[in-house]
Amino acid sequence: MDDLYRDEILEHYRRPHNFGTLPEPDAVYEGSNPLCGDRITLMLGVTEEGVVEDVAFTGRGCAISQASASMLTDEIKGKSLDEVARLGSDAVLDSLGIEISPARLKCALLSLDTLRRALSDRVAWQASTETPAV
Amino acid sequence: MDRPHALDATTIRADFPIFERDFGGRTLAYLDSAATSLKPRVVSDAVHDYNVRYSANIHRGIYTIAEEATAAFERARAKVGRFLNARDSHEIVFVRNATEAINLVAYSWGRRNIGAGETVVLTELEHHANLVPWQLLAQEKDANLEFVPIDDEGRLVRETYEALLARGPRLVAFTHVSNGLGTINPVREMVDQAHAAGALVLVDGAQAVPHGPVDVQALDADFYVFSGHKVLAPTGSGALWARRELLEEMPPFLTGGDMIREVHLRQSEFNDVPWKFEAGTPDIAAAIGLGAALDYLDAIGMDRVREHERQLTAYALELLPREVPGIVLYGPTTASERAGIVTFNLPDVHPHDVATLLDREAIAVRAGHHCTQPLHERIGEAATARASFNVYSGQDDIERLVEGLKKVQRIFGRSDGHVSPERDVHQEEATAVAGAAR
Ligand SMILES: Cc1ncc(COP(=O)(O)O)c(C=O)c1O
Numbered sequence: 307m308d309d310l311y312r313d314e315i316l317e318h319y320r321r322p323h324n325f326g327t328l329p330e331p332d333a334v335y336e337g338s339n340p341l342c343g344d345r346i347t348l349m350l351g352v353t354e355e356g357v358v359e360d361v362a363f364t365g366r367g368c369a370i371s372q373a374s375a376s377m378l379t380d381e382i383k384g385k386s387l388d389e390v391a392r393l394g395s396d397a398v399l400d401s402l403g404i405e406i407s408p409a410r411l412k413c414a415l416l417s418l419d420t421l422r423r424a425l426s427d428r429v430a431w432q433a434s435t436e437t438p439a440v
Numbered sequence: 441m442d443r444p445h446a447l448d449a450t451t452i453r454a455d456f457p458i459f460e461r462d463f464g465g466r467t468l469a470y471l472d473s474a475a476t477s478l479k480p481r482v483v484s485d486a487v488h489d490y491n492v493r494y495s496a497n498i499h500r501g502i503y504t505i506a507e508e509a510t511a512a513f514e515r516a517r518a519k520v521g522r523f524l525n526a527r528d529s530h531e532i533v534f535v536r537n538a539t540e541a542i543n544l545v546a547y548s549w550g551r552r553n554i555g556a557g558e559t560v561v562l563t564e565l566e567h568h569a570n571l572v573p574w575q576l577l578a579q580e581k582d583a584n585l586e587f588v589p590i591d592d593e594g595r596l597v598r599e600t601y602e603a604l605l606a607r608g609p610r611l612v613a614f615t616h617v618s619n620g621l622g623t624i625n626p627v628r629e630m631v632d633q634a635h636a637a638g639a640l641v642l643v644d645g646a647q648a649v650p651h652g653p654v655d656v657q658a659l660d661a662d663f664y665v666f667s668g669h670k671v672l673a674p675t676g677s678g679a680l681w682a683r684r685e686l687l688e689e690m691p692p693f694l695t696g697g698d699m700i701r702e703v704h705l706r707q708s709e710f711n712d713v714p715w716k717f718e719a720g721t722p723d724i725a726a727a728i729g730l731g732a733a734l735d736y737l738d739a740i741g742m743d744r745v746r747e748h749e750r751q752l753t754a755y756a757l758e759l760l761p762r763e764v765p766g767i768v769l770y771g772p773t774t775a776s777e778r779a780g781i782v783t784f785n786l787p788d789v790h791p792h793d794v795a796t797l798l799d800r801e802a803i804a805v806r807a808g809h810h811c812t813q814p815l816h817e818r819i820g821e822a823a824t825a826r827a828s829f830n831v832y833s834g835q836d837d838i839e840r841l842v843e844g845l846k847k848v849q850r851i852f853g854r855s856d857g858h859v860s861p862e863r864d865v866h867q868e869e870a871t872a873v874a875g876a877a878r
Binding site: 310340341343344368370407 | 789790791792793796797800807808809813816821822823851852
């Protein structure tokens with residue numbers, strides 16, 4: 307078997323965790339990698355205390371991008387936004403646990419980039435309590 | 441029918457040093473020639489020779505090596521002219537690549553000749569290089585762009601083309617061969633129809649020149665462009681061919697040294713064509729390399745190149761669906777209608793994953809939208825994988841591709857090659873847009 311496509315990655319690709327939509331998300335963000343057509347939509351449910359209580363994503367892309375979205379959404383569930391904001395690309399690459407070539411780095415980090423854009427806007431959507439901002 | 445004497449890929453490979461390189465115990469199966477071709481030793485030798493023996497600037501010095509460099513550069517121009525069967529080698533303008541050639545026409549001819557409300561006809565097959573320059577021109581001039589659609593096999597819909605011509609466009613610009621699907625367009629017929637409707641025609645030959653004989657007089661277009669790097673030549677070489685009268689009338693594109701006859705402080709007189717369009721020191725080595733590449737191909741014979749690629753394409757179109765369960769092929773179903781380009785997808789495996797896994801077997805294919813995003817929207821795929829051929833490609837490359845794809849299917853799925861992510865991949869379509877995110 308190929309080490310890059312180790313079973314855990316393929317498992318996440320076939321049966322991604324947190325795949326789907328949230329009925330009433332507090333934030334919805336889309337990310338895409340125009341070069342290869344990978345797309346993800348990330349939805350966050352955040353408590354008033356600023357804890358990610360629910361997260362879901364949909365999208366389409368290669369095994370690397372989908373597996374990393376699946377793992378990342380697992381990772382952030384239950385964490386505070388501050389903790390989430392500290393997640394770096396190393397954390398994502400570590401949980402993938404494989405050697406990613408420069409050409410594939412964008413695939414691996416698409417979900418993190420999308421999450422980061424969501425966080426950088428958080429002031430906007432945290433300010434409005436009920437309605438999904440953005 | 442008289443078939444030209446077949447090419448032997450093994451013999452040809454001996455001319456390409458890259459096949460001596462070891463890729464983890466294997467030789468390279470290079471199936472991305474549509475992106476750029478490999479280079480034969482004669483080309484790198486010609487470039488090297490210029491760099492070490494007579495690396496002078498052209499059209500300036502009055503000493504031996506400058507005269508040698510100028511002569512070699514102009515000989516290369518003459519070779520391009522002969523290769524395309526141009527009437528006159530002054531109709532060949534050296535540029536960096538097809539993209540620059542199209543931009544040259546859009547800026548120089550287009551800005552002067554396309555006015556508000558006028559129409560440029562393009563097609564759904566176009567490479568971004570033959571789309572974006574026209575979008576900018578249309579925006580600047582408030583002109584219209586119209587598009588000839590394709591049918592489900594990737595052929596242009598001729599009825600729509602005729603209907604669009606009836607609106608009296610100023611220019612029609614389309615690709616000779618589609619880099620996305622391999623479709624060979626009926627250039628001469630389309631040119632005749634465009635001329636009858638009063639339009640000029642630009643043909644993007646980037647994928648045609650490498651794959652078969654091109655005769656610009658027989659095609660009768662007004663502009664024809666190609667990139668050297670896809671025709672065994674170095675990057676940085678390319679050409680615009682245009683009818684001389686057109687070049688004479690067109691204003692310069694880039695300006696500065698070399699493209700002038702006389703310069704005064706407040707105005708200048710331009711050089712003759714083609715030099716009027718060659719401002720600044722060009723990529724001399726690359727142009728000389730292009731001349732060497734065309735000599736090499738001439739010695740093989742472009743009709744044999746075409747026949748070689750037709751056979752390989754036919755072999756791939758037959759072998760892939762038979763050996764690789766579920767594979768989806770795009771483009772015309774018969775090899776005679778397409779150049780050496782085979783675009784495909786495996787069900788439920790993203791082409792990036794396909795390309796990464798094939799790379800581990802030293803098989804190079806392209807994955808993505810191949811700079812044809814609108815075409816990919818049309819065929820309903822964000823990305824595809826593409827195998828493309830050149831003179832050094834052989835049946836063994838296609839057999840390695842088949843074995844590689846079987847391995848991809850083994851890794852991704854069950855042994856019957858059936859993969860099915862257990863989720864509703866269409867669900868995402870229902871998810872609406874959101875966010876400040878793009
Ligand atoms: C049909 C077509 N047109 C234009 C181009 C642009 O070529 P270049 O990038 O060399 O300018 C390409 C290259 O991929 C092509 O395939």
